Amino acid sequence: MKEISLIQAKENEEVTIVSLEAGQMATKRLVDMGLVPETKIKILRKAPFGPIEIGVRGSKLVLGRGLAAKIFVKHL
Amino acid sequence: MIMKKTMQISNGVNEVKKLNVVLAGQANVGKSVIFNYFTGLHQHIGNWPGKTVEKAEGTLRYKDYSIDLLDLPGIYSLSTYSIEEIISREYIAFQKPDFIINVVDATRLERNLIFTLQLLEMERPTVLALNMVNLLKERGLEIDFKKLERLLGIPVAPVVAINGKGLIQVLDQGIRLVEKSLKPKPLKYGKELEKKVENLILSLEDVDLPYPKRWLALKLLEKDQRVKDIIENKKPKILEKAKKLSRELEKIHGEDSSIIVAHERCNLVSQIVNETVKITKPKKLSFNEKLDNLTSHKIWGYPIMFAILALLFVSVFKFGNLISSLLENLTSNWQQAWQVFFGTSIWSSLGWSIIESTLALMSLALPYIIPFYLFLFLLEDWGYLARVAFLTDNLMHKIGVHGKSCIPLVLGFGCNVPACLSCRIMETERERFLTAFLVTFVPCSATTVVIMGLVGKFVGIGWALSFYLFALLLILILGKLFSKALPGEPVELIMEMPDYKKPDLKTVFLQTWFRLKEFIFIAGPLVVISGLIIVTIHQTGFSYRIADFLSPITVKWLGLPVITGILLIFGILRKELILLMLATLLGTTNFSQVLSQHQMIVLSLVSMLYIPCVATIAALWKEFGWKKSLSITVFKIIFAIIIGGIISKLLNLI
Numbered sequence: 001m002k003e004i005s006l007i008q009a010k011e012n013e014e015v016t017i018v019s020l021e022a023g024q025m026a027t028k029r030l031v032d033m034g035l036v037p038e039t040k041i042k043i044l045r046k047a048p049f050g051p052i053e054i055g056v057r058g059s060k061l062v063l064g065r066g067l068a069a070k071i072f073v074k075h076l
Numbered sequence: 077m078i079m080k081k082t083m084q085i086s087n088g089v090n091e092v093k094k095l096n097v098v099l100a101g102q103a104n105v106g107k108s109v110i111f112n113y114f115t116g117l118h119q120h121i122g123n124w125p126g127k128t129v130e131k132a133e134g135t136l137r138y139k140d141y142s143i144d145l146l147d148l149p150g151i152y153s154l155s156t157y158s159i160e161e162i163i164s165r166e167y168i169a170f171q172k173p174d175f176i177i178n179v180v181d182a183t184r185l186e187r188n189l190i191f192t193l194q195l196l197e198m199e200r201p202t203v204l205a206l207n208m209v210n211l212l213k214e215r216g217l218e219i220d221f222k223k224l225e226r227l228l229g230i231p232v233a234p235v236v237a238i239n240g241k242g243l244i245q246v247l248d249q250g251i252r253l254v255e256k257s258l259k260p261k262p263l264k265y266g267k268e269l270e271k272k273v274e275n276l277i278l279s280l281e282d283v284d285l286p287y288p289k290r291w292l293a294l295k296l297l298e299k300d301q302r303v304k305d306i307i308e309n310k311k312p313k314i315l316e317k318a319k320k321l322s323r324e325l326e327k328i329h330g331e332d333s334s335i336i337v338a339h340e341r342c343n344l345v346s347q348i349v350n351e352t353v354k355i356t357k358p359k360k361l362s363f364n365e366k367l368d369n370l371t372s373h374k375i376w377g378y379p380i381m382f383a384i385l386a387l388l389f390v391s392v393f394k395f396g397n398l399i400s401s402l403l404e405n406l407t408s409n410w411q412q413a414w415q416v417f418f419g420t421s422i423w424s425s426l427g428w429s430i431i432e433s434t435l436a437l438m439s440l441a442l443p444y445i446i447p448f449y450l451f452l453f454l455l456e457d458w459g460y461l462a463r464v465a466f467l468t469d470n471l472m473h474k475i476g477v478h479g480k481s482c483i484p485l486v487l488g489f490g491c492n493v494p495a496c497l498s499c500r501i502m503e504t505e506r507e508r509f510l511t512a513f514l515v516t517f518v519p520c521s522a523t524t525v526v527i528m529g530l531v532g533k534f535v536g537i538g539w540a541l542s543f544y545l546f547a548l549l550l551i552l553i554l555g556k557l558f559s560k561a562l563p564g565e566p567v568e569l570i571m572e573m574p575d576y577k578k579p580d581l582k583t584v585f586l587q588t589w590f591r592l593k594e595f596i597f598i599a600g601p602l603v604v605i606s607g608l609i610i611v612t613i614h615q616t617g618f619s620y621r622i623a624d625f626l627s628p629i630t631v632k633w634l635g636l637p638v639i640t641g642i643l644l645i646f647g648i649l650r651k652e653l654i655l656l657m658l659a660t661l662l663g664t665t666n667f668s669q670v671l672s673q674h675q676m677i678v679l680s681l682v683s684m685l686y687i688p689c690v691a692t693i694a695a696l697w698k699e700f701g702w703k704k705s706l707s708i709t710v711f712k713i714i715f716a717i718i719i720g721g722i723i724s725k726l727l728n729l730i
Binding site for chain 2 (some may be wrong): 019020023024026027028029030031032033034036037038039045047048049050051053056057058059060061062063064065066067
């Protein structure tokens with residue numbers, strides 16, 4: 001399964017997290033919000049050049065673009 | 077209100093026992109509603125000592141208990157990501173509250189439980205207040221409360237905070253835990269992890285710290301820096317062991333041990349949720365969801381946002397101007413009346429200055445800050461501010477901040493004071509400070525008075541408008557620069573997008589009232605005292621001496637007439653005074669008689685860029701402490717002088 005970064009995923013796609021390649025602080029923040037490997041995510045909305053809204057664990061999260069670029073996912 | 081009456085009926089026993097209780101939970105779960113319900117007017121909002129994080133405390137009487145209730149900030153974890161998290165975990169570990177009320181949003185159970193598990197690791201008696209259960213049905217969700225209680229090992233109390241339903245039961249459960257000394261039983265994670273945890277707990281046996289041993293062990297495996305530092309001081313050998321165990325875990329799981337621990341928590345939460353939450357009907361788009369689609373829409377979202385922000389802006393400032401003029405009209409004869417009674421001696425002027433400062437503060441606070449706070453909390457409670465952050469994040473990044481900073485910056489155009497106060501919606505101290513700093517460069521309405529009254533009137537409207545462009549350019553450049561210079565990482569936006577919900581008016585009013593009180597407490601003395609100082613300086617003629625003293629800057633460097641010194645001093649109180657004093661001292665409003673066009677441009681520029689007005693300084697003081705507000709003030713003065721001088725020289729070349 002090919003790995004892509006979260007920003008490359010398209011709206012309404014469902015993906016699974018493979019790995020997190022962000023800095024220590026950012027990674028901590030991500031995992032505290034429940035974004036650990038094997039987590040299922042649905043891409044809800046992408047603002048042009050802007051943040052990404054995802055559905056995860058029954059709630060909606062918004063991630064800045066730079067951060068989303070460091071989350072690697074694969075399609076289900 | 078029924079709650080209050082119940083609480084006042086004591087159980088007949090005379091002794092009053094004291095309890096220390098804490099409200100903990102993520103943002104947007106209804107914690108403030110519950111806090112306000114329990115404490116009503118018996119609350120006080122200050123700051124944590126030495127920090128610039130809000131501390132909300134209150135008291136209530138229930139049965140024969142006197143309960144001190146502390147509302148911890150809304151946080152997502154107990155790591156060291158933010159100062160709020162550090163404060164919270166240290167409070168729980170050191171103060172050992174009698175019980176914790178963990179407020180959880182029933183419609184977002186899975187994500188909320190991740191925090192619950194972290195909270196339980198702190199091993200204090202905990203009651204889970206499962207809020208918003210009334211919304212479960214319409215979301216197509218069903219929760220088995222009893223099973224949840226069994227799996228978590230703590231009492232679960234379903235609650236509808238905005239109606240007050242179930243809140244007394246939360247207290248009852250908490251008191252029961254205290255009376256029976258019931259602590260939560262530790263919930264076990266994966267086998268491999270637990271083995272390492274037990275190993276570390278053994279090593280920690282002889283370490284004397286207020287934190288639970290299991291918590292320390294987990295934090296060590298999570299590579300928590302603060303815990304590592306504390307342990308290093310007590311028994312550094314453990315750190316090596318923790319490293320070794322981390323590496324063993326990493327070999328097994330293939331991810332960093334800090335991620336492994338979080339992963340295990342998530343696994344346990346998923347398990348619990350699978351066994352307790354049922355999705356009863358497929359989700360169909362509710363009104364709120366349709367609204368969400370519209371307000372976050374790539375194309376339509378922006379005009380809607382402009383409209384709402386414009387509405388915010390216009391209602392606050394139109395209403396503000398209305399009340400402000402009303403107050404001005406009401407009190408316009410007061411100064412004359414005062415002088416009739418008390419003469420025009422210096423003492424009379426000082427007395428009047430106190431009254432005038434109080435009136436000035438009232439005409440700032442009542443008309444502007446109150447509607448601003450009301451509107452802001454309304455928008456926040458409703459959930460709209462998150463949409464603004466979403467839509468503007470990209471643009472804000474160019475300035476060196478992120479989406480949430482948009483609101484304070486926009487508000488700054490009206491008045492810097494509420495704008496600075498609104499910086500608290502940002503999560504980290506760094507973000508807040510940087511945004512507040514940039515806000516002070518946004519030309520407020522008082523600055524607009526100066527720009528329009530001088531440059532707009534006597535030089536040209538084109539020139540006047542270029543001031544605003546210049547301000548925006550400065551914000552862009554300074555933002556980028558200071559974002560790099562300030563310690564700490566620039567924070568990427570990670571934010572929960574809350575569902576739209578009906579704002580709770582009582583909470584909005586209470587939040588407004590208590591924050592206003594805090595602000596007046598700081599701003600009041602500051603405004604009155606600076607008013608007294610400046611009036612004294614002026615009445616004794618000392619202001620002219622100061623103006624002369626400043627002339628190397630004002631005359632030689634800035635190319636302005638000597639009286640500018642006096643103007644700029646008065647400008648510290650309120651920027652409009654720069655023009656008003658000029659008119660008073662000259663006896664005319666035909667400023668072109670005294671100032672050339674170039675001088676008007678330089679004066680307006682310096683007015684826009686230099687010291688923030690006293691009320692803004694007070695707002696900065698309240699939010700960031702005196703050191704930071706002083707540093708912004710000093711920077712701005714020096715910056716304004718430098719830029720003013722450069723522009724002055726440049727203009728002379730044209």
